[in-house]
Amino acid sequence: MNRSLLPLVVVLVAAACTGRSPAPEATTTPAREIVLMTHDSFAASDEVLAAFEDETGARIAILEAGDAGTMLNQAILTKDDPIADVLYGIDNTFLGRGLAEGIFLPYESPLLDDVDPTLLPTDVDPDHRVTPIDYGDVCINYDATFFTELDPPATLEDLVEPAYRDLLVVEDPATSSPGLAFLLATIARFPEDSGYPWTRYWEELVANGVEIAPDWEQAYYGRFSGGSGEGDRPLVVSYASSPVAEAYFGELDEPPTGVVVDGCFRQVEYAGILRGTRREDLARRLVDFLLSPTFQEDIPLNMFVFPANTEAGLPEVFVEHAVIPGSPLGLDPELIDARREEWIRTWTEIVR
Amino acid sequence: MSRPGPALRTLAAVPLAFLGWFFVYPIARISLLALAPGGRFDPTPFAEVVTDPGIRSVAFFTLWQAVASTIGTLVLGLPAAYVFARYRFPGRRLLRALMTVPFVLPTLVVASAFVALVGPGGLLGVDLQGTVAAILLAHVFYNVPIVIRGVGAFWEQVDPAVGDAARTLGASPVRAFRTVTLPLLVPALASTAALVFLFTFTSFGVILVLGGFEHATIEVEIWRQTVAFLRLDVAAALSLTQLGFLAVVLAGYNRLQARRAVVLPQRPGSRHLRTPRGARDLGAVAGILGVTAAFLLGPLVVLVRRALLTPTGFGLDNFVALTERTTALFVPPVEAISNSLRFAAAATVLAVLVGVTAAVVVARDRGALGRGLDLLLMLPLAASAVTIGFGLLVSMDRPVDLRRSTLLLPIAHALVAVPFVVRAALPAMRAIGGRLREAAAVLGASPWRAWRTVEAPLAARALAVGTAFAFAVSLGEFGATAFLARPAAPTLPIAIFRLLGQPGRGTIGPAMALSVVLLVLTVAAIAAIETLRVGGDEL
Numbered sequence A: 001m002n003r004s005l006l007p008l009v010v011v012l013v014a015a016a017c018t019g020r021s022p023a024p025e026a027t028t029t030p031a032r033e034i035v036l037m038t039h040d041s042f043a044a045s046d047e048v049l050a051a052f053e054d055e056t057g058a059r060i061a062i063l064e065a066g067d068a069g070t071m072l073n074q075a076i077l078t079k080d081d082p083i084a085d086v087l088y089g090i091d092n093t094f095l096g097r098g099l100a101e102g103i104f105l106p107y108e109s110p111l112l113d114d115v116d117p118t119l120l121p122t123d124v125d126p127d128h129r130v131t132p133i134d135y136g137d138v139c140i141n142y143d144a145t146f147f148t149e150l151d152p153p154a155t156l157e158d159l160v161e162p163a164y165r166d167l168l169v170v171e172d173p174a175t176s177s178p179g180l181a182f183l184l185a186t187i188a189r190f191p192e193d194s195g196y197p198w199t200r201y202w203e204e205l206v207a208n209g210v211e212i213a214p215d216w217e218q219a220y221y222g223r224f225s226g227g228s229g230e231g232d233r234p235l236v237v238s239y240a241s242s243p244v245a246e247a248y249f250g251e252l253d254e255p256p257t258g259v260v261v262d263g264c265f266r267q268v269e270y271a272g273i274l275r276g277t278r279r280e281d282l283a284r285r286l287v288d289f290l291l292s293p294t295f296q297e298d299i300p301l302n303m304f305v306f307p308a309n310t311e312a313g314l315p316e317v318f319v320e321h322a323v324i325p326g327s328p329l330g331l332d333p334e335l336i337d338a339r340r341e342e343w344i345r346t347w348t349e350i351v352r
Numbered sequence B: 001m002s003r004p005g006p007a008l009r010t011l012a013a014v015p016l017a018f019l020g021w022f023f024v025y026p027i028a029r030i031s032l033l034a035l036a037p038g039g040r041f042d043p044t045p046f047a048e049v050v051t052d053p054g055i056r057s058v059a060f061f062t063l064w065q066a067v068a069s070t071i072g073t074l075v076l077g078l079p080a081a082y083v084f085a086r087y088r089f090p091g092r093r094l095l096r097a098l099m100t101v102p103f104v105l106p107t108l109v110v111a112s113a114f115v116a117l118v119g120p121g122g123l124l125g126v127d128l129q130g131t132v133a134a135i136l137l138a139h140v141f142y143n144v145p146i147v148i149r150g151v152g153a154f155w156e157q158v159d160p161a162v163g164d165a166a167r168t169l170g171a172s173p174v175r176a177f178r179t180v181t182l183p184l185l186v187p188a189l190a191s192t193a194a195l196v197f198l199f200t201f202t203s204f205g206v207i208l209v210l211g212g213f214e215h216a217t218i219e220v221e222i223w224r225q226t227v228a229f230l231r232l233d234v235a236a237a238l239s240l241t242q243l244g245f246l247a248v249v250l251a252g253y254n255r256l257q258a259r260r261a262v263v264l265p266q267r268p269g270s271r272h273l274r275t276p277r278g279a280r281d282l283g284a285v286a287g288i289l290g291v292t293a294a295f296l297l298g299p300l301v302v303l304v305r306r307a308l309l310t311p312t313g314f315g316l317d318n319f320v321a322l323t324e325r326t327t328a329l330f331v332p333p334v335e336a337i338s339n340s341l342r343f344a345a346a347a348t349v350l351a352v353l354v355g356v357t358a359a360v361v362v363a364r365d366r367g368a369l370g371r372g373l374d375l376l377l378m379l380p381l382a383a384s385a386v387t388i389g390f391g392l393l394v395s396m397d398r399p400v401d402l403r404r405s406t407l408l409l410p411i412a413h414a415l416v417a418v419p420f421v422v423r424a425a426l427p428a429m430r431a432i433g434g435r436l437r438e439a440a441a442v443l444g445a446s447p448w449r450a451w452r453t454v455e456a457p458l459a460a461r462a463l464a465v466g467t468a469f470a471f472a473v474s475l476g477e478f479g480a481t482a483f484l485a486r487p488a489a490p491t492l493p494i495a496i497f498r499l500l501g502q503p504g505r506g507t508i509g510p511a512m513a514l515s516v517v518l519l520v521l522t523v524a525a526i527a528a529i530e531t532l533r534v535g536g537d538e539l
Helices: A005-018 A024-028 A046-056 A068-077 A095-100 A110-114 A177-189 A198-207 A216-223 A242-250 A280-291 A299-303 A316-321 A333-351 B006-035 B044-051 B053-086 B092-104 B107-118 B132-157 B160-168 B173-201 B205-210 B218-227 B232-262 B278-308 B317-323 B335-364 B368-383 B385-395 B408-431 B435-442 B447-476 B492-500 B508-538
Strands: A033-038 A059-064 A086-091 A131-143 A168-171 A211-213 A235-239 A257-274
Touching: A033 A068, A033 A280, A046 A059, A046 A280, A068 A086, A068 A095, A068 B218, A086 A095, A086 A280, A095 A333, A110 A280, A131 A177, A131 A280, A131 A299, A168 A177, A168 A216, A177 A198, A177 A216, A177 A235, A177 A257, A177 A333, A198 A333, A211 A216, A216 A235, A242 A257, A242 A316, A257 A280, A333 B053, B006 B044, B006 B232, B006 B335, B006 B368, B006 B385, B006 B408, B044 B053, B044 B232, B053 B092, B053 B132, B053 B173, B053 B218, B053 B278, B092 B132, B092 B278, B092 B508, B107 B132, B107 B205, B107 B278, B107 B447, B107 B492, B107 B508, B132 B173, B132 B205, B132 B278, B160 B173, B173 B232, B205 B218, B205 B492, B218 B232, B218 B385, B232 B368, B232 B385, B278 B317, B278 B508, B317 B508, B335 B368, B335 B408, B335 B447, B335 B492, B335 B508, B368 B385, B368 B408, B385 B408, B408 B447, B435 B447, B447 B492, B447 B508, B492 B508
Parallel strands: A033 A059, A033 A086, A168 A211, A168 A235
Antiparallel strands: A086 A257, A131 A235, A131 A257
């Protein structure tokens, strides 16, 4: 036999032998570990996560599974045999799909009493299959240095005025979560059956020179002129907390950007216990932990969204600069789930 | 032809059961999803595929990038194919072997190499990631070896005397080439072009990494519709549409192959080789080889360099970092190595078992069973890896739930590898028991001696080549794996993909290091094939 084959045979035999060891899942998930599935934007302080381990003796293994939609789809595609115990980061634009697919187990956390009641999706989820953990508002941001003589827009309607021609950049709702939120805001504000439907609003936005970017990064850093943006458009769809982030990371006394508080869409992120988990008790404790002030107070500076627990204190920079829109827009999660694709397709035809 | 005997029929049950369960059945489930999403006939998913402007532009892009890649590949590959076909020079065999390397590389290694070359912070200083240029460059890099090998080998066997004769009769060199040599090359050119077209049409990993948001092939769109939008019916309709199209292309390719066999050449090729003489000849040969070698080997050198690059110079930091867990991957990247080896070992066993039994049946039975099996075996090739992965994903819940089984990935890899194993084993299986045995008997060998000295080594070598093929295919498989791998047990390509997908988190260096590991493992497997093959030629 040819000598050169020997190494290959050795590798094969060695590999075949290791193949008899227990299934990979079992080796990486010992009894005292709980898997938290979340999206790629998840961030938390190590010492905060360690607090859970001190409390329960179980380590939290974070499984980042792509953007929010991809994460949820992965949970759905593996639903009889979940790859995690708890899912965190499904938002109200995807909640309908998650609930309809039946991937969550009901759990009513004792800490729900401290949660802002407007965040509870009571209509669609009376048995608490999901628990609100954080929220944030998607709003138009403006470059404060640009709007010195001209006032920043005050309403969504202003954006179709000639004064704001060629100033706005938005994200593609097909590929971007804030982009979708903004589209939903316009649908909530300009209902289809009204005299001025959202489709007409978007036609006018297009006529007024709105620019489309594929995702938030390219819109904010690439096309927006304010703050850390390097483009030339002074208006962008971003978050109500973006100016706070600008002040925090730029170590500035005043943020270089501002928020248009009209026409904001509220995104609420929920956590839920995945059906099929073999550690339901531990999973419940993890949901409690996510709602506890320890974790909740760690949220703002890590993910730049607001804690759902009203007892949780806000960091200094949020207290100083954060803007929380008084009456954000929202839509029924089941309606969103039923019509999302159709809306996006209609939108694509309008802007194309 | 007589009906196949019971032994042969029993043997045929192995590949038939495997392909039936893991290929035909999943395709049936895909068809059901696409044609009857709600339980009864409903062509809406197809209507959507046809009318959705987004999907139409994906189809258009898939087609034109494949055509452009094919043309680019031929333009860059033909001069080198000519040099290898006509000239003798020192290091010819080694250089040709090296130039074959890109073709056997896993797609994620190619993608990594081009990120290192023309990605953000790449060596060339231009960031082409997300552009068509990056995609076409990677495709040409990937496929030029097919031209050098496929057209080159054929060209080598075309007797230059034919062209010389034309020139003696007064034709200019251009005219002689155009009217005599080129027509002889057409079958080889056409079948090579068809193959390159097929490969680039179903490109997945390269596009996913280098194509950014805007560029998607049908393969990428199937993946996106599944994981990003959960529109399984649309993904299924896309899968079926592509399957139909590829089957047509593949049938065309097979006809070309058949015709090509008819025109086969006159004399063994190496006799026509000449040494380059004179400054012009020498310059042209050196120039063509230099440019081609730089294009084919440069990206790999850049990949290795990037893997060794650290913030403070060169070192093994990126390799050391493979033992650390990052947010990009659920487990330390180093675990992907043992996962991949383990999956590849299991996939190899399956693929060799299925492939060799199939090859025996196809070689022995010239009737409907053998021919039908031969055709069935080629189908996974037309189906594309993404369709195989998608099909297993949507079908393995019933009748036995295999979705959690650690065998699911090896099964998928074996499906992708089986056509290759069959092709490797078939010639030997045809020879065994046939004329070789008769020749040995005529020369006075007993049946036992004939088996031991002639047939057994032949069978062993075919088995070994098939083994190495299956192993290499499994190591690099990405399209099917992307649908089936679980986060706790990523393979090397999956780990590389995840690491590459998180720019700004310091995972690009480790991604390059892991790509180098995969590169080395693959090249080792391929080197084994080459050595065994060469031995086979000498038989």
